Amino acid sequence: MFKKILVANRGEIAIRVMRAAKELGIQTVAVYSDADKDAPHVQYADEAFPIGPAQSSLSYLHIPNIINAAIHTGAEAIHPGYGFLSENDHFARVCETWGLVFIGPPADAIQKMGIKADARQLMKAAGVPVVPGTEGTVADVDEARRVADQIGYPVLVKASFGGGGRGIRIVEDGDGLAEALERASREAKSAFGQGDVYLEKYLINPRHIEIQVLADKHGNVVTLGERESSLQRRRQKVLEEAPSAAMTPEIREQMSEAARRAAQAVHYESAGTLEFLLDQSGNFYFMEMNTRVQVEHPCTELVTGVDIVKEQIRVAAGLPLSITQDDIAMRGWSIECRINAEDPDVQFRPSPGAVTEWREPGGPWVRVDAAAQEGYTVQPYYDSLLAKLVTWGRDREEAIQRMSRALSEFKVEGVKTTIGMHQQLMQDEAFQRGDIHINFLAERFKGA
Numbered sequence: 001m002f003k004k005i006l007v008a009n010r011g012e013i014a015i016r017v018m019r020a021a022k023e024l025g026i027q028t029v030a031v032y033s034d035a036d037k038d039a040p041h042v043q044y045a046d047e048a049f050p051i052g053p054a055q056s057s058l059s060y061l062h063i064p065n066i067i068n069a070a071i072h073t074g075a076e077a078i079h080p081g082y083g084f085l086s087e088n089d090h091f092a093r094v095c096e097t098w099g100l101v102f103i104g105p106p107a108d109a110i111q112k113m114g115i116k117a118d119a120r121q122l123m124k125a126a127g128v129p130v131v132p133g134t135e136g137t138v139a140d141v142d143e144a145r146r147v148a149d150q151i152g153y154p155v156l157v158k159a160s161f162g163g164g165g166r167g168i169r170i171v172e173d174g175d176g177l178a179e180a181l182e183r184a185s186r187e188a189k190s191a192f193g194q195g196d197v198y199l200e201k202y203l204i205n206p207r208h209i210e211i212q213v214l215a216d217k218h219g220n221v222v223t224l225g226e227r228e229s230s231l232q233r234r235r236q237k238v239l240e241e242a243p244s245a246a247m248t249p250e251i252r253e254q255m256s257e258a259a260r261r262a263a264q265a266v267h268y269e270s271a272g273t274l275e276f277l278l279d280q281s282g283n284f285y286f287m288e289m290n291t292r293v294q295v296e297h298p299c300t301e302l303v304t305g306v307d308i309v310k311e312q313i314r315v316a317a318g319l320p321l322s323i324t325q326d327d328i329a330m331r332g333w334s335i336e337c338r339i340n341a342e343d344p345d346v347q348f349r350p351s352p353g354a355v356t357e358w359r360e361p362g363g364p365w366v367r368v369d370a371a372a373q374e375g376y377t378v379q380p381y382y383d384s385l386l387a388k389l390v391t392w393g394r395d396r397e398e399a400i401q402r403m404s405r406a407l408s409e410f411k412v413e414g415v416k417t418t419i420g421m422h423q424q425l426m427q428d429e430a431f432q433r434g435d436i437h438i439n440f441l442a443e444r445f446k447g448a
């Protein structure tokens with residue numbers, strides 16, 4: 001096992017990774033920008049190393065500074081967390097060049113899944129269902145028109161280098177097609193440096209379901225069931241749960257089998273997530289694979305008892321997974337609310353500033369993974385996540401009641417938060433029935 005690892009991230013996920021390391025007897029190195037020298041993740045680490053100015057591109061995204069920090073401190077491996085460099089195959093390769101272990105999947109797997117049009121074809125070839133659409137990228141308008149006429153409108157134009165919903169355009173009919181292709185391609189080129197786009201049939205009000213997988217270097221692949229993350233606003237997830245109220249044992253088995261095939265097709269290692277859309281008839285389709293630990297991984301941890309981050313570290317060190325598929329059963333229900341520093345009265349605009357009061361909920365079956373504490377200053381440079389509040393119950397109703405109770409205990413002053421919005425959601429009858437889809441929040445909340 002490693003003696004020392006560096007965590008190339010900040011906020012709650014940096015602390016989450018260091019907690020796993022500590023349980024494994026591993027020393028931790030935090031890295032920090034000028035804006036973060038007193039941040040909680042720096043205080044938690046055994047040692048800390050500065051990596052540059054507040055701006056992410058000059059610190060948390062700056063590969064030479066991070067490699068330098070690892071070499072200087074004698075860290076053997078780097079955990080990238082989520083966001084920042086976590087899905088950067090180039091970074092994974094640079095780590096290797098310097099003799100550092102990247103705690104994540106092989107660079108080739110990141111790369112294959114990062115090019116969405118290629119991933120789609122690869123998955124189709126592996127027997128994973130994909131949404132009807134183009135084979136690979138769109139060559140020209142004529143091809144797009146031919147495919148769109150065949151699958152029927154509305155269609156979506158997606159950027160091959162996008163992901164997470166960036167670079168997506170809905171096209172209602174043939175009249176808008178050429179212009180949508182043109183614009184999407186131009187936008188993708190300026191945002192991702194690559195203008196390839198592909199076409200998919202637009203699914204109406206599907207649910208967003210994802211399967212957590214773990215894989216090691218010995219060919220073992222284990223699926224940990226699903227999470228549902230249909231509740232999002234402007235492509236930012238707001239609440240996640242496990243399992244999903246929409247699942248049947250049959251769909252779960254089929255989706256898990258598809259996820260296993262997908263992971264095997266790219267020789268996956270570490271933790272990864274297969275995103276699917278589930279339509280109202282129970283058909284599901286591969287969307288993309290997230291080749292990192294996800295923000296919402298605690299939902300799965302609470303219903304399976306598996307420490308996903310510890311498994312990532314074990315696997316990176318060459319050890320086999322500590323569990324087999326037969327050890328996995330989902331028990332009870334978990335819900336995660338993302339508590340963000342955002343102002344619900346101003347279209348959920350980020351609300352940076354000093355946290356003057358911070359009182360976390362507690363009690364049975366409540367988990368808080370926090371980025372903030374009293375006296376912490378929410379920086380405008382980074383994402384606005386203050387804490388993930390996660391509850392577990394024997395069933396969905398109990399998890400909701402417990403969440404409602406926990407939200408009422410959570411006191412934050414100094415910055416605006418999304419606590420009130422989550423409280424409203426817990427009272428919503430459609431939500432309580434599990435009657436949700438990816439456009440639910442936009443329909444429910446003004447400014448969402």
Ligand code: MV4
Pocket residue numbers: 131156163164165166168200201202203204208229230232235275277287288438
């Ligand atoms: C879709 C879709 C409908 N039909 N693809 C957005 C994020 C990216 N991962 C995929 N996205 C979507 N792809 C087809 N063919 C609707 C979305 C979508 C969405 C998906 C998951 C969660 C929230 C969403 C919000 C808007 C659109």
